Amino acid sequence: GAGVSQSPSNKVTEKGKDVELRCDPISGHTALYWYRQSLGQGLEFLIYFQGNSAPDKSGLPSDRFSAERTGGSVSTLTIQRTQQEDSAVYLCASSSGLAGAETQYFGPGTRLLVL
């Protein structure tokens, strides 16, 4: 497909379990971002990747959160020992660069519910 895809679209898990969320960016896009969107809240930046540079992890809320980007393409966001407050929509976006002017293209999100 031509757009950003994310899987799964919905995930229900039990407190304490680990979850993995996947993002497939637009082909050729060097920058990839993860955001969290909670009900009634704006977009909370989590992490971004740009090419082969070290990722900016400054937005990760705790050490239970981590992300990888393999081969400069697909990215996985992992949440360990999930808590109820982790329930949110997790959005992935990609762009053609990181000069600040590029449009970010968003995926449909993964809706995570931690019971």
Added chain:
Amino acid sequence: AQSVTQLDSQVPVFEEAPVELRCNYSSSVSVYLFWYVQYPNQGLQLLLKYLSGSTLVKGINGFEAEFNKSQTSFHLRKPSVHISDTAEYFCAVSELRAGNNRKLIWGLGTSLAVNP
């Protein structure tokens, strides 16, 4: 940008009425400015952006925004709204700094509800 403030969390308006969604930011350097829209059950998409040049920017679906540097504002306007404009609107700012740290700073969003 230190922060982006969207002054109205919710804006109810009747169909065919004009609307303005307000956005202010704080920054000590030059910025790029964006408005993104999230329609119900859809992903976020770019509505318009200001990079340089004319301070009046036109976007999709008849929206426009004006960059006011002295007031550090980037308000979004549409002269006549439709039911289909009902959505969440997000303002975002990117600072022009040296280096590779150019992530966007996002406002909390404004929920526009267009009523018949």
